[in-house]
Amino acid sequence: MSTITDKPAIAMDVFELFESKVRSYSRSFPTVFKKAKNYKLWDINDKEYIDFFAGAGALNYGHNNEKMKKLLISYLEEDAITHSLDMATVARGEFLKKFNEIILKPRNLDYKVMFPGPTGTNTVESALKIARKVTGRNTVISFTNGFHGMTIGSLSVTGNASKRDGAGIPLNNTVFMPFDNYVDNTNSIDYIKAFLENSSSGVDLPAAMILETVQGEGGINAASYEWLRSIEKICREFDILLIIDDVQAGCGRTGTFFSFEPAEITPDIVCLSKSVSGYGLPMALTLIKSEYDIWEPGEHNGTFRGNNMAFIAAAEALNYWETNKFSQEITQKAEMVSSFLDYIVHEYPELNAEKRGRGLMQGAACERAETSEIICEEAFKRGLLMETSGPKGEVFKFLPPLIIDKEGLEKGFQIVEDSIKAALKN
Structure with a gap:
């Protein structure tokens, strides 16, 4: 039986000839990849890359991931259900039970689990819809530099101008407020509250x-955790639902399963995707406080809500969270990243760089955006x-697998550092 490594090599011009110009990562990483394991990839020339x-x-x-791979192979060999929309299946039920026992119950979280579709933008769209249905209001407050997805509802709460322009239509029913530290020495909490308290503010x-x-x-x-607690307090005071988009920052990326745990807040709705499937398979969850789960059957649906492979x-991925061990390991690795970034900022003052982030989601913002771009290009080489x-691509970003x-x-x-x-020198 032939394998992928036995097949004729694919040249980069195939993608230039046949694929849309919209592609981006194949431009950033201009090689053809054929294999990956743990935190490494290899291209068709057998060059190794750290991820x-x-x-x-x-x-x-x-x-x-070896354990997940064996389970998936075994599952396929049994002719088990792969596609099921939102029909009840053994795989779906076992995930729901395990998610409740390992993630929700220990954190005293009372959420109903919704499968909104396969991607991050699906969970955001469903979150916006249920919030509007529950409250009967239209407007949503989003924050400067936020990114929530590429479909129309998600784009309406996304700050990036180039992404918003791609919608091709006006994006309405959203008001943007300053994120924490968006403007130096400005208290955005007081600013937001002033708009909500004044009936003539236009918001x-x-x-x-x-x-x-x-x-x-x-x-x-x-x-900051203090800012997050203040936002939650405002939401409670004005009867506003709080949605945390944990699509990238969740599933352990910042050290705890949910990124908001250290702030000791309880969002009304939580959006999860990306690593929730554990294997890079399409899957998303919308977690909704039980009292707000007022959907009519089928009111939000989609063909690919039942990816049983995911x-x-x-x-299996939830096994990493049965104890605090994995979280502690992430914290230790995050300290290594943080120390290295401190070293870079100090050792290379020409970058005029600023360390940012938390957990294994950190980076350095350079004064000149083109410098970050060149660093990433040199790193790829x-x-x-x-x-x-970042708005101008000014941050080079560390997002390694948590198991590195x-x-x-x-x-x-x-x-x-070599990059x-x-x-x-350029």
């Missing part, structure tokens, strides 16, 4: 506020996948 990208956060448990009482605790695409901006891998983020070991981090750090030296 500080992790499928934009969809591969927290690494590429081809209607919103159905919800939606935010990321760490803004992934917006520049690795991490909200349920199998997702249930040297065998490291890393992307930029100390050796992998240190090798990656060396490549990053910075090369970039500064």
Whole structure:
């Protein structure tokens, strides 16, 4: 039986000839990949790459996680259900029970689990819809530099101008407020509250506020726990639903399963996707406080709500969270990343860089955006996948699989430092 490695090599011009110009990552990483394991990938020339990208956060448990892979192969060999919409299946039921026992109950969270569709933007769309249905209001408050997806509702609460322009129509029913530390020495909490208290401010009482605790695409901006608690307090005071978009920052990326746990807040709605499936398979969840689960049957649906392969891998991924061990390991690795970034900021003052982020979702914002772009290009040449983020692409961003070991981090750090030296020569 032939394998993928036996097939004729695919050249990059295939993608230029046949694929839409909309593609982006194949431009950032211009090679043809054929294999991946844990925190490494290999291309058709057998060049090895360390992964500080992790499928934009969809591969927290690494590429081809061995336990998940064996379960998936076994599941397929049994001719078990793969596609089921929202019909009841063994795989779906086992995931729901396990998610409740390992994630929700220990955290005293009373959420109904909704399967809104396969992607992050699906969970955001469903969150906005249920918030408006519950409150009977239209407006949603979003925050500067926030990113929530590429469909129309999600784009309406996304700050990035180029992404919004792609909608091709006006994006309405959203008011943007300043995220934590958006303007230096300005208290955005007082600012937001002033708009809500003044009936002549022009801001209607919103159905919800939606935010990321760490803004992934917006520049690795991490909200303080105090700011998050203040936002929750405002929501409670004005009867506004609080939606936390944990699509990238969740599933352990910041150290705890939910990124908001250390702030000791309880969102009304939580959006999860990316690494919730454990294996990079399409899957999303919308967690809704029980009292707000007022959907009519089929009121929000979709063909691919029943990816049973994802349920199998997702249930296995939950085993990482049965104890605090995995979370503690992430924290230790995060300290390594933080120390390295402190070193970079101090050792290379020409970057005029600022350390940002939390957990294994950190980065450095350079004064000149083009510097970050060059650093990522140089890193790719040297065998490291890393992307930029921020309004101008000014941040080079560390997003390795959570299972990466100390050796992998240190090798990656060396490549990053070598890339910075090369970039500064340009």
